[in-house]
Structures are given as structure tokens and as C-alpha cells.
Amino acid sequence: MTKRIFGKAYVVGDNIDTDQIIPAQYLMYVPTVPEELEKLGSYALCGLPESLYPLRFVEAGKTKTEYPIIIAGKNFGCGSSREHAPIALAAAGCRVVIAKSYARIFFRNCIATGVLFPYEIGERFPEKIEIGQELVVDLETETLLVADHAYPLKPLGDAKEVIEAGGIFNYAKKTGMIPAGS
């Protein structure tokens, strides 16, 4: 298991809804079909208005992001229940989101799929981090390391194990809740 996630941060504000994470016009792609999953990844966060976000999360013509870490304000992932949202972020190469708060279904979908660590943090970070700044997230201590400062993340509790196992199905198989062979 990866103990640390490090790399460049992408920074967004408050109330980033699922239409901005993956616009509805791309929801015909089915996440369980591998080539369609890659498409979804290529469109991750393309719903952010260019006027506010001139630097794109995934560059035009590419399928992967150079930002494995997203820093967000409050209510990240609000709006629809589309699981395409965490899946698109992860398909692009994002591993962790650190937000002031989350909308319920997005948070739940991160855990159910196990594709992203949705960490909450006590203070607002979007104003403190530049897009492209190198960050380290220590999953063992559940802290965000910025330069030589360590900021505690709100522990994910039981959900952390589920995400580490790769989602609820893998977790249920690993722990014997459902037969491993199914």
C-alpha cells in the first residue's frame, strides 16, 4: 500500500459541483468499459469555467493530469449522484482530494469505489496553495505536508481501509463479508 501520495496540487474554490467535475454531456460513457473510462478521465474538471481556471486539470489532447492532488474549498462534489465524478478524477490520475467539506453522495462514492481518498481539513486551503505547488499527503499519519509544516487531515476512520482495499466489494471479499470467489 502506498503510504504517501506526492505531486503537484490543483486548486479549486467552493461548491465545485459534479457538472464541473464531469459535464453531463459526457455521461454516455460507461465507467466499467475501459476505453470509455479513459475518455471520462480526459474530461475530468473540464466543466470549470476557463475565466476562473485558465490552467486546465487535464491539458487538451491528453488523457492524464499532472496533478494527483486536488485542494478544494467547501461542499466539493455537490449536485448529482453520478459516480462518473470521482471515477473521472481518478481515471485522470488524481489520488486524493483535500477539501473543507464534501457533498454526501460524492464522499460516499469515493469510498464505495475506492478510487480516491476524500480528506477533510479543518482550515481552508485554496487560498494558501498555488496550482502546481508540490505537496505530500501522508496516508499513515493522515497529514498534509506543505514545505516543512504538517497539517492534520480529518481521519477517514473505517472508510480508509475500504478505500485501501479498492472499494466496498474488494473490502467485503477481503474481510470475508462476501465470498472471495464471486
Added chain:
Amino acid sequence: MTLTEKILAKASKKSKVFPGENIWVETDILLTHDVCGPGTIGVFKREFGKNARVWNPYKIVIMPDHYIFTSDSLSNRNVDILRAFTKEQGLPYFYDVIDDPNGNWKFDPLKGPLKRQYGMHYAGVCHTALPEKGHVRPGEVLFGTDSHTCTAGAFNQFATGIGNTDAGFVMGTGKLLIKVPPTIQFYLDGELQKGVMAKDLILYIIGEIGFDGATYMAMQFEGPGAFSLSIEDRMTMANMAIEAGAKNGIFPADQKTIDYVNQRILKNGTKKEFEIVELEKDQKFFASYSIDLSKIEPTVAAPPNPANRFKAKELASVKIDRAYLGSCTGGKLTDFIAFASILKNNMVSVETFAVPSTPEVVDQLHKIEIEGQSLWEILVQAGVKITENPSCAACLGGPMDTFGRVNKPLVCISSTNRNFPGRMGDKAALVYLASPMTVAASAIKGKITDPREFL
């Protein structure tokens, strides 16, 4: 216990549950559609095996409704995936777009977006169609792969949106692990004034508690004001609980609820038995609000989110380029009646689109008359572009050829439920959310207008 707690206690076979407690509940109905159904089926097959059977074919309802009347080939294919799964599993409640169980769905662009292109089983927008088709009963637990699944809370039901992975789990087991939400009480008193609709009330409430004001919580609407609302008004309210971040919205049941549900069950031959969940004296709320319905005025949510609240008259200087009526929250029959009542003997001055939410609404629009003129004729005469093809349409943008999609940076007033950047299409478009009456009055004047000017 609150209404939500009582339903969840019953569904988890416990005598009592507490907010914050994680419990396994039994599902009464799992709802899915063309956008999340194929992914849910993918998860189900991946995890339970290629030959796996769903836990109970009578408890799965599949209603294609999102991207139906489009030439986009993947969207058409997604309806075919649902049909193949239905056939394989022997599911009785698949509301297909076409009649041939062995056929393939293909939208015909030559026929255009206005003329009917669906068969006899198609049900339209799932949140309106689900109760219409007799699948909603008080006291039950409904999970759906759509955030507006909470609409069914209008019927004294626990109803909430889930993702594909959770839905795949439910499909195989009938169970789901959920957290019991704390409840916020909204005690409603009085009655809405003429020209004021349930949409105004819920926009007022979301503006009051904030866009994330009910995150992880249940919004319980009660009091004489709640009972004064029609069933469809209650649906409008419960539908938008998610716009305050809530897990669910819920109403107590009254005779209106029982009559509606029984009539629909009888008509469709669905499961008859249900048990209403009554209000208890001893309820613990996270917070409580009292609202006098007679004080509510026509309310508008300005971009970029549904909590950005204004009175319609405060936005009277905002010019609009387009008006839109439709969706699960704003395309029901009563929405159309209200819309037509303002438009009668008037002409729209901006491009105006109307999308009925279900084929039944289409049918009624031809039958119901105001002063000898059908609602349909009133709209056509007023210059509204109205389609016979019910679907989610432009509420969530969708493929580029979607009817009414905002493909340019226009200012649009809409009876739908979301106004995030890009929600109806173009990222730079500005969407104002309002009641069907406010949309109608604004469409006539070409700027945001308090509909009471037309009463």
C-alpha cells in the same frame, strides 16, 4: 423518532435507530436509468459474476429518461444495454423507449425533436414516472442512481440517491449500509398566496439554510402548511432537498397521499401493501424552522447555485434570452397548468422551450382545457416550442443535439433544479431558477418578472 428514523428502523429490523448510526437496510425499490444503469450493471456483473441474478426482479425499476431523443450513438446504445439486461434477468419493470423487446433504439433526427418517437411502454422522467407507475409507497426505502431520487420523499418514503457501485451492491444483495441522518424540521404554517408556488417555497428554504445547509441530513416538512400542498407540490419540495445537500426530504402522509398511491397501484397492478409512518410527539431534531407560507413571494435562484436567492421583483432588471419549462421538479402536470394559466392570451417574447416530464403529462395537456382551449394549444399559440418527447432534456445539458440545450452563453430562466456553470450546456450561460409561473411571466416580458403582475 423522526419519520426518517422510523422508516430506517423498520428497514433494519431494529426497534430504534439514532442519527449517526451505521445500519444495514433492506431495499424496497432500486431505481436506475440510461445514464447510470449501464455502469451499475457493469459493477453488478464484475462483482457478482457474469451469470449472477438480481436479488429480486420485482424490486428493480429501470426507466430510461436522460439522453433518449438524441442522435448520439453511445446514448442510444445505453438504452439497448438496459434492454438486454432486462431480457436476461426477466425484469418486469423496464419502461423501454421502443416496443420491440428484440429491437434497437435509434432516434430519428429527420422526424425532428417535436414529434413523438417512443412506444407504449416509455414512462419519461423517472422521478415523476415512478409514482405515476405505482412504484412509490409510504414507509418504504427507495434507492436510485440519481440524486433527485429524493423526490419520492413526498410520499412518506425514505428515498435517496446513490452511486453505481452502491447500486450494483443493492442489485446483488438488496441491502445497503447507510448512516442514519439527523433530521431538520421545517414546520410549515399557512397557505401559499396566489401566484406563489411550491418552487418558490423550496427556493426560499434553500436560500435560508444555504446550499450545503442540510448536508448529510433529512429535511422533514410538516405542519398544516405541508398538508395544504398538493402531491405534486410536495414532489417539487422533496426533489430539491438535495440542493441543500440533504440525504432525503420527507413528508408525513395524509389522505391525499393515500388516495394518490392507491389509485396508481390499482391502475398499474403493482404491490398493494404499505404501512404509513406517522409523526411521533417525541422527535429529536438537529434544527427546527417555522415558516409561514403566506409570507413567501415569487423567488428566484440566480447563478451559480440554487441557494443564491432573490425575490423575483428584485431581479426585474435582468433581461433573459430564453425560458425553459421541464424536468422532474418543473415539468409535471400542475407545473404546465400554472405555466399555461399565465401564458393564455399572451405571447412569449424570447425563445421558450417546454418539455413535459412524462407521456401522461403530454396526454393531459391535450385533454385539459382553460376556457375551451387545451393547454397544449395555449402554449403553441403563445409561441412556446413544446415537444411530445418527455425526457430530462436540457435540464442537465446532455448531448449537443438535446432539445432546448443552452448551446451559447445565453441568459435562461428555467423551472429546473440546478444552475451551476454549464448545467444546461454552455459554461458561460447564466441560469436563473424559478417557478413555472415566474418562467411564464418572464418569457412574456423578456426579463425576470413577478408573475403576480399577470393575475
